[in-house]
Amino acid sequence: MKLRKLIAVLLCATLVLGFGAMSASAYEVTEINVNIWDNNQLAGLQTIADKWSETSGVKVNINVIDWDNYWTLLAAGAQGGTMPDVFWMHSNTASMYMEEGLLLNLDEYIAADESMDLSRYYEGITTLYSMDGSQYAIPKDHDTIALLYNEAIFNEYGVDVPTDDWNWGDVAAATKAITEASGGKVYGYAMNTSNNQDGWYNLIEGYGGKVITEDHKGTTIGSDEGKAGMEMMRQILEYGVPQTSLSESGTDQQFISGTAAMISQGSWMINAFYTADNAADFKWVMLPYCDANGNGQEDPGERVSAYNGLGWAAAYNVADPQACYDLISYFCSEEGQKMQAELGVTMAGMPGISDAFASAFEGMDVSAFTKIEETGTLFFRPYTQNTPVWEDAIQQQGAFLDAWLDPTNPEAMATACDNAQAIIENAIAQEW
Amino acid sequence: MEKVKKKKKSAALRSEARWAWFFVAPTMIGLIILNFYPIISTIVQSFYRTKGLTGQTFAGFQNYVTAFQDSTTWQALLNTIKYAIIEVPFSVVIALILAVFLNRKMIGRSVYRTIFFLPMVCAPAAVAMVWKWLYNQNFGLINNLFGSNVAWVNDPNITWISIGIIGVWSVLGYNIVLFISGLQEIPGDYYEAAQIDGAGGIRQFFNITVPLLSPTTFFIVQTRIIGALTVFDLMFMVLDKTSQALQKTQSMVYIFYQYAFTNNNKGMGATIVVILLVFILLVTFILQRLEKKVVFYN
Numbered sequence: 001m002k003l004r005k006l007i008a009v010l011l012c013a014t015l016v017l018g019f020g021a022m023s024a025s026a027y028e029v030t031e032i033n034v035n036i037w038d039n040n041q042l043a044g045l046q047t048i049a050d051k052w053s054e055t056s057g058v059k060v061n062i063n064v065i066d067w068d069n070y071w072t073l074l075a076a077g078a079q080g081g082t083m084p085d086v087f088w089m090h091s092n093t094a095s096m097y098m099e100e101g102l103l104l105n106l107d108e109y110i111a112a113d114e115s116m117d118l119s120r121y122y123e124g125i126t127t128l129y130s131m132d133g134s135q136y137a138i139p140k141d142h143d144t145i146a147l148l149y150n151e152a153i154f155n156e157y158g159v160d161v162p163t164d165d166w167n168w169g170d171v172a173a174a175t176k177a178i179t180e181a182s183g184g185k186v187y188g189y190a191m192n193t194s195n196n197q198d199g200w201y202n203l204i205e206g207y208g209g210k211v212i213t214e215d216h217k218g219t220t221i222g223s224d225e226g227k228a229g230m231e232m233m234r235q236i237l238e239y240g241v242p243q244t245s246l247s248e249s250g251t252d253q254q255f256i257s258g259t260a261a262m263i264s265q266g267s268w269m270i271n272a273f274y275t276a277d278n279a280a281d282f283k284w285v286m287l288p289y290c291d292a293n294g295n296g297q298e299d300p301g302e303r304v305s306a307y308n309g310l311g312w313a314a315a316y317n318v319a320d321p322q323a324c325y326d327l328i329s330y331f332c333s334e335e336g337q338k339m340q341a342e343l344g345v346t347m348a349g350m351p352g353i354s355d356a357f358a359s360a361f362e363g364m365d366v367s368a369f370t371k372i373e374e375t376g377t378l379f380f381r382p383y384t385q386n387t388p389v390w391e392d393a394i395q396q397q398g399a400f401l402d403a404w405l406d407p408t409n410p411e412a413m414a415t416a417c418d419n420a421q422a423i424i425e426n427a428i429a430q431e432w
Numbered sequence: 433m434e435k436v437k438k439k440k441k442s443a444a445l446r447s448e449a450r451w452a453w454f455f456v457a458p459t460m461i462g463l464i465i466l467n468f469y470p471i472i473s474t475i476v477q478s479f480y481r482t483k484g485l486t487g488q489t490f491a492g493f494q495n496y497v498t499a500f501q502d503s504t505t506w507q508a509l510l511n512t513i514k515y516a517i518i519e520v521p522f523s524v525v526i527a528l529i530l531a532v533f534l535n536r537k538m539i540g541r542s543v544y545r546t547i548f549f550l551p552m553v554c555a556p557a558a559v560a561m562v563w564k565w566l567y568n569q570n571f572g573l574i575n576n577l578f579g580s581n582v583a584w585v586n587d588p589n590i591t592w593i594s595i596g597i598i599g600v601w602s603v604l605g606y607n608i609v610l611f612i613s614g615l616q617e618i619p620g621d622y623y624e625a626a627q628i629d630g631a632g633g634i635r636q637f638f639n640i641t642v643p644l645l646s647p648t649t650f651f652i653v654q655t656r657i658i659g660a661l662t663v664f665d666l667m668f669m670v671l672d673k674t675s676q677a678l679q680k681t682q683s684m685v686y687i688f689y690q691y692a693f694t695n696n697n698k699g700m701g702a703t704i705v706v707i708l709l710v711f712i713l714l715v716t717f718i719l720q721r722l723e724k725k726v727v728f729y730n
Binding site: 071072075078079096097099100102192193194243244245246247248249250259385386388389392395396397401404405432 | 483484485486487564568569570571583585586671672673674675676678679690693694695696697
């Protein structure tokens with residue numbers, strides 16, 4: 001008898017609880033799984049997601065998977081039908097995922113959402129995540145590049161520190177001065193062939209070349225403009241950290257350990273330098289301009305920075321598309337974007353509200369990243385349908401690695417540009 | 433009469449056969465699902481041109497033509513063979529010598545055995561990372577210890593040896609365990625008799641230990657060759673994508689990974705793996721032929 005009563009009570013309790021849970025949420029799911037690849041952003045994004053959970057009643061689990069495995073897992077999940085609900089998209093692979101129909105078409109949800117206005121976001125990012133007039137991801141953030149230097153090294157060797165008025169020629173001169181003054185103990189600059197978006201792409205574009213042309217079907221890396229940019233790069237490399245050393249310890253390591261006085265880096269990496277031991281010596285200035293016409297002053301279009309933006313996307317087969325869209329919509333809303341900037345996660349995906357980001361790092365001036373948006377020209381990170389094929393190949397032997405290993409030889413750099421041109425054209429021809 | 437007998441026997445046999453099937457079924461099902469099916473679908477995949485993530489079109493032998501015309505494939509095959517040439521002989525010879533010492537009665541024997549076996553229980557990726565730092569040209573322990581300035585994992589001429597050394601170090605423990613168990617199978621009488629006849633330690637080693645251990649040695653050599661030909665993790669972990677030594681060191685499985693997972697070209701990836709499979713089959717076939725000549729079965 002007692003047992004029966006107990007069961008009855010328990011059953012009633014479950015019913016009540018069940019109804020309670022249902023009434024708190026308008027959604028069919030109680031949890032959403034989110035995959036990202038950057039551990040630096042986890043804490044901030046979880047804070048924003050938790051705020052959304054308060055009103056929606058849906059729990060958000062964010063998982064971090066490192067960059068390489070992220071794509072392996074996502075591709076495997078796509079083939080097996082077990083993708084995470086909501087995840088980041090990147091320019092390298094976006095068009096492939098869209099063409100395969102693996103991303104949820106957001107059109108009807110965007111149309112029904114009054115707060116969503118796609119024209120408010122950076123146009124390049126919005127276009128990147130759309131195909132045939134349909135939107136498959138909403139811009140999460142954007143990033144730009146700036147020059148980072150170690151003030152202590154400049155002071156030690158009596159070299160003037162970089163300013164916002166520098167051009168790449170000044171960088172080359174300072175690199176030479178520091179490397180020679182230290183007797184090769186400290187190098188003025190560090191750049192590897194893998195520093196493309198945050199490095200030499202900016203020189204090619206600044207001198208008028210195109211890593212990938214507007215239609216994403218060609219390149220002018222081997223043109224005179226492209227070669228002029230890479231020749232400038234070569235003059236820096238001549239006195240920079242030797243490539244043999246860079247392939248064992250990357251540019252960031254070389255900079256933080258005090259072996260290199262300057263590097264260029266993207267806004268997504270700020271936290272790594274902000275939390276370093278000697279962060280007080282680290283200063284950011286705008287990326288130098290490319291004095292392409294050689295008149296010694298900055299002309300319009302000569303100061304460029306690559307920019308890129310991630311997108312929030314959902315899988316095509318999620319259980320509750322509305323819940324996933326609402327989460328994405330909150331992440332990308334002005335409120336979510338402001339929080340993202342204030343928490344120092346990343347700069348916003350819409351212009352005009354990233355000022356909070358510049359002040360998120362107390363004691364470190366990171367305004368260089370936002371300043372270049374106003375005074376410089378931004379170009380979108382070059383991509384084609386299957387970017388990794390050529391992006392990896394042009395960093396390796398048979399392309400720019402040859403020139404990096406032989407930095408005193410202008411011929412080697414020109415040949416590398418020609419080879420890269422051929423590699424990219426060939427890779428695009430293999431696309432579908 | 434005979435007919436009845438036959439029938440009776442076959443009934444018993446049939447029941448026995450049913451049970452036999454029942455007992456081998458789990459293994460067979462596992463093999464079919466996890467090994468045979470993937471092998472066949474990989475071979476099928478190698479005849480297709482990959483489009484995007486999931487699409488594919490039949491391409492006949494196009495992938496094979498591309499692979500054979502690409503010098504990268506041949507270089508990778510050569511790199512893989514070079515790695516095996518370092519790993520297999522050295523890991524076998526060193527392990528054999530160490531096993532003979534570790535098989536004797538000595539103080540701290542189990543401590544030594546544990547130490548030599550430890551690399552086997554470490555994650556291969558962790559092993560590779562530790563060695564990567566030891567090898568580092570500027571900050572590495574090896575260069576600092578010897579005051580040298582060798583680019584251990586960056587000079588195309590020596591990187592394959594450096595990588596091979598990591599391979600030898602990490603499989604040593606496994607080989608030693610197998611050798612010790614083989615050594616314990618050899619009856620002590622042989623050594624006693626040899627001692628009475630006046631044979632010294634080295635003579636005993638070459639005339640008793642080596643021939644009587646040959647089945648174990650052969651087993652180790654054969655499994656290690658297959659293991660070495662499928663090496664991937666060491667190159668992947670130790671070498672940066674921008675290392676100048678990469679092309680002269682990357683193995684077949686490394687370029688398979690590059691094709692299949694980085695470039696999303698599953699068809700080419702499958703082709704590389706099939707080429708490697710055929711090569712391993714060939715090597716195994718030759719080894720099986722050799723077995724009768726070099727292995728001494730007691």
